[in-house]
């Protein structure tokens with residue numbers, strides 16, 4: 001295994017080191033060499049960097065983003081409806097087609113500087129793995145999900161071709177050790193966008209392709225009540241949007257359809273990221289909980305931006321399901337910072353356990369994206385970590401007053417604590 005961007009040796013002693021979200025060691029020394037954690041012990045020496053009143057935690061893993069919107073200063077407003085927001089987004093995207101690789105670069109830069117070492121990005125254009133290699137020696141790992149859109153049957157062959165091509169470029173080594181892919185820092189997956197833009201038959205073919213190539217899938221599902229209305233009764237604002245864009249035809253959706261129909265098609269995919277899931281019902285939550293390949297990705301600030309009803313993330317955890325956190329894109333969120341996302345979530349759910357939140361923002365995303373080198377700081381793990389200064393020892397890890405004062409990715413300081 002080779003990891004690029006490694007420095008020489010480094011020795012850090014923090015008041016608290018989270019070797020995993022569940023295991024905290026007090027006053028231990030973390031040894032780092034060649035981009036990896038090599039040892040943890042209790043014998044500091046003269047070169048050991050002392051970080052009193054600080055926590056060292058594994059780097060964040062941002063399970064869902066749209067880096068193509070990384071230059072937006074403010075999210076698009078939600079004035080009347082979700083479909084109104086989509087109309088604005090499509091208009092904006094069409095204007096920026098030629099700048100896609102710069103926008104991705106800008107997003108990766110922001111991720112690196114806000115403590116994320118890995119991201120699940122949704123790609124809507126034809127970029128290559130080289131476009132995600134951000135010209136630095138300590139790149140963010142990207143799992144690049146090619147967005148596929150195709151409601152009308154005549155578009156399916158072309159969309160399948162696009163999916164195959166993407167996997168050939170971004171996910172060519174499906175039978176090798178996943179670490180072999182980590183050296184390149186990119187891998188690929190597919191994103192059938194959502195039930196209202198992808199015909200169920202195309203959805204099924206994409207799921208079969210992903211299962212066959214051992215590639216992950218990310219899908220926006222049960223995001224709005226309007227989506228449920230379209231699936232069950234073929235009515236509502238999505239029907240109007242499809243009509244307006246010349247995409248409506250009778251027979252495109254089966255009667256009494258639901259998100260469960262789509263979940264069932266994902267049962268054989270190695271990793272399925274269910275994005276948002278704001279309106280999943282009890283049956284659907286049970287189905288996700290019973291399928292270990294499925295992770296629900298909750299984007300707390302985006303969820304709040306649209307003013308949805310309570311998100312079922314805690315309910316799914318109680319059922320034994322898996323939940324990871326994403327920032328979504330800057331089209332619905334002011335930034336791509338997982339640190340800000342987790343502090344926002346702590347504010348919204350003050351009773352939530354800090355170590356649980358840390359797990360959702362680190363190991364859960366690493367597992368969902370099949371990036372086992374991230375999410376822990378044990379010997380052999382990537383030396384990708386964040387340093388948090390905590391105002392008082394009794395305070396929550398995600399308290400508003402705490403600062404993220406240092407970030408290291410693959411053994412390189414992105415910003416060193418001062």
Ligand SMILES: [Zn+2]
Nearest residue numbers: 066275328329
């Ligand atoms: Zn999204």
